[in-house]
Amino acid sequence: MSETYDFLFKFLVIGSAGTGKSCLLHQFIENKFKQDSNHTIGVEFGSRVVNVGGKTVKLQIWDTAGQERFRSVTRSYYRGAAGALLVYDITSRETYNALTNWLTDARTLASPNIVIILCGNKKDLDADREVTFLEASRFAQENELMFLETSALTGENVEEGFLKCARTILNKIESGELDPERMGSGMGHTPSPRTQPLLLQLQVCLGVVVSSSNLLRHLETSGSLFMKSICTLNLQPLSFASGLAVMERHL
């Protein structure tokens, strides 16, 4: 009679208008593409219980309107979110350019520790692509985001996007980096002093590796490998670093 689960994660889906946020959510919850989707008014809600690493996790997902006029309303839903899908449209550079603003919003309003996965949606419209996989993945790295290209139409990577985000949060909880007691409470919480320097360190490390022209050239030719590596990264500082180590050996 009563639903039971081990964890409850509050998720946000954010990004500019028309990038397909509601369709991603619909695909994740209903397993089908949402035809004739209208502009979201305010914030919509969806939830699904998933199994992540042997734990049942209820995802409480808030799908926000992308239109500017709703911005102040949607912002009021950010607090207490543990994870976010930051969505842009690969066929619209404008939506890609707006990412920084969305990111700042999420980190300042939800929590600096919020786990964010960047989703380049409408992967099925490759012919109209305005944003390359590479530049987006570079953006993701620079901003410590996980990254996937998704298609709400075909369902490609949709499930993965949500699950990856959930898995990362779970890992952070297990490593003690996040406190689940405080997460669901909707209260803001400060990052533990231990993790901050590590994150900074990693940023520096990434900066060095990525700027190497050799690596860049290599990545252009073997994008899939890079993606695979990125996918296995949990954004936990240590495993991320070891992931890079693996990559370097490939080079």
Place this chain on the structure above:
Amino acid sequence: MEQLNVQLNRLTRSLRRARTVELPEDNETAVYTLMPMVMADQHRSVSELLLNSKFDVNYAFGRVKRSLLHIAANCGSVECLVLLLKRGANPNYQDISGCTPLHLAARNGQKKCMGRLLEYNADVNICNNEGLTAIHWLAVNGRTELLHDLVQHVSNVDVEDAMGQTALHVACQNGHKTTVLCLLDSGADINRPNVSGATPLYFACSHGQRDTAQILLLRGAKYLPDKNGVTPLDLCVQGGYGETCEILIQHHGRLFQTLIQMTQNEDIKENMLRQVLEHVSQQNDSNYQRILTSLAEVATTNGHKLLSLSSSYEAQMKSLLRIVRIFCHVFRLGPSSPNTGIDMGYNGNKTPRSQVFKPLELLWHSLDEWLVLISTELDRKCGDTASSTPGSDIASLLLKQREASPSDAADAPDILPSTLDPEEVMTPKAYVDGQDVISMTANRLSAVIQAFYMCCSCQMPHGMTSPRFIEFVCKHDEVLKCFVTRNPKIIFNHFHFLLECPELMSRFMHIIKGQPFKDRCEWFYEHLLAGQPDSDMVHRPVNENDILLIHRESIFRSSCEVVSKFTNEKLKQGIAVRFHGEEGMGQGVVREWFDILSNEIINPDYALFTQSADGTTFQPNSNSSVNPDHLNYFRFAGQILGLALYHRQLVNIYFTRSFYKHILGIPVNYQDVSSIDPEYAKNLQWILDNDISDLGLELTFSVETDVFGAMEEVPLKPGGSSIQVTQDNKAEYVQLVTELRMTRAIQPQINAFLQGFHTFIPASLIQLFDEYELELLLSGMPEIDVMDWKRNTEYTSGYDLEEPVIQWFWEVVEGLTQEERVLLLQFVTGSSRVPHGGFAFLMGGSGLQKFTIAAVPYTSNLLPTSSTCINMLKLPEYPSKDVLRDRLLVALHCGSYGYTMA
């Protein structure tokens, strides 16, 4: 001879013992001779009778086919039992339901009998037809001591009955702690499910057996649901067993969240869940804080879900309000320790107790942002209309008619082509959803506002409105008005706060007054009775002390005395009346009491009320002070009227229009004067209608009145006797003179009456009605005889009874509800009542004036109008019956209030 001796001997013995000394030959008769002896354990007699008899000790008799051994075991006749066993009675004989003597002994706790039966090798493992064994019977009744003795003989302590229930199940269900311990010690399976998957813990919880549940949990019982997924916690909540819930949570910490989540489940009875949460929160301060904080979080999530347009409004709204109700209830109770009880958290969020509201701030923040958003869009819409800037993106969304937006956009280029910059051209595409944000969100936001109000006011002392909430309403005044103008139902569904704070009510009054009478009535009673015990209390037996005992011959005085002895709270809870020396009680008597008493109140002998000019209505007598106690009686009259209204009882009094206005606090006007002095009212009308400049009336702002024979000059305002009435100030003069005649003359009486009336009916609530409706509420709907009406109606300006329009009219009137007929009567005559004697006696401004229907040329959409002073309905010559009905109903529902149509 010897035979005779033997017979004689028997006779003596029989007589001496007062019973037969010889068993009858046949078993059936014999057994009924023996049974009473066995029941009384008269073992000597039984033994004597059985001696030399051929009686079959295993003979089964009666409906249930029991043997005497059953009887002995059942009654605890241990000597007889042994005797029967010695004589070869079968200890395992089963009656028709499969019960052995051992079952019966176990059921009735016959310890000795049980012991003896065991000595004679009674089988403890036999099941009856329902599968129950002796240990089941012991467990049902908690006979632990006997169980101890018996259990060592039992081969399987987990033996199941037909439902798969073990002795442990039944012991748990009945909460026999020691029995449970004994069974567990004897190796009973603590997690054994029955056929439906119910475990011992499940049974303990289903019956709220707190201690048993504790024992089971301490011994490691698993927390398992039944086959339908119903968990022990579900059962505890369903039964409202707070203590058992508390124990479950102690052992399984995560059930706490489950319990909190249950507030979202509409299948769970709210009062039970509240009871449970109340109990758990009262255990200690940390529980209190934790429950409230969690409830606040759940409420916040729920409120956000409600604001998601794809969610079900009904379900989420109910859920949110339920959670908030429970939250406020638990908050108000306060934590268990009394010393913190004083802190009601008035100081915003600074005190620890009000910390629990913190999670809700997220929801209030969202609410605020939503309202700001809507306000911005309203402004932009207005701005656009004002500056006639077409095609604004937001405005297109806000337009009521979806189809209106494309046409606006299409018209735009013709008017101001240059203003259409590319961004605006995009608009229809960007907002092609074209739906109206306000109408989609108004209900949802209003429900959140209601929740916000509940949370604000539960932090305030009773009867005070939170300044924060008032500030909130003022801030969003425009948006809230827009909500209720579009959908007035919102007021009744969600804006209950209006009734509790007059300062906010006044902002919405005009919208509220425009709502149907029926809706306002419901709202009125809903709030009047809120806080009273549930209506199922009505059937409680009436306490003799709670009966109003009235003397019929002096009903007024006697009622006055009796009522004054009762507290208002008692009278609100319910009234029971009995007349002295009579038997009758119940609703009929209560009705009769109100009926007779109201007639007495206007009895001229008391000089409290005087008849008005039309002879049917009453108003306070300005000279009532001839009765020295008059003000007390006025207060009493007010109380009775209020009490009648409170309990939906009708009174047999009709007041003047002006007195209803006094009750409502509405200012009177000169037309009201006609009820006490029609000629004078006409004169007032005349000076208003004519230019008085050159008439030389020589009027000043003062009047002469007759105070018990002496003429006195009374100024209408300070220095009035030296102020001339002129064409310019005549309206003020008329108003002041009206107030003098209608109000000032009877001010003390009105005040006393209202003082009594308001003890039962708050002024803020009665405000919902106008004077016509108040009359309906107090005195009820008069019966209207359409035949009589039709017979006494005249026609002018071209109408006659044969006209199709007139035929249609009467057909429509016959099809109207009683309420609508009253509205029609009110619409045309200004009064809801038919005079005594019927329509033939209908009065106009100057004597008898029949109901008249006059023809008016028809133009499209024209509504009927009326002239109340001459009882005339001006009925346009409608082209069809349907149009006539439609227009008439529109006029009735909009026009019977106020003077707009007069």
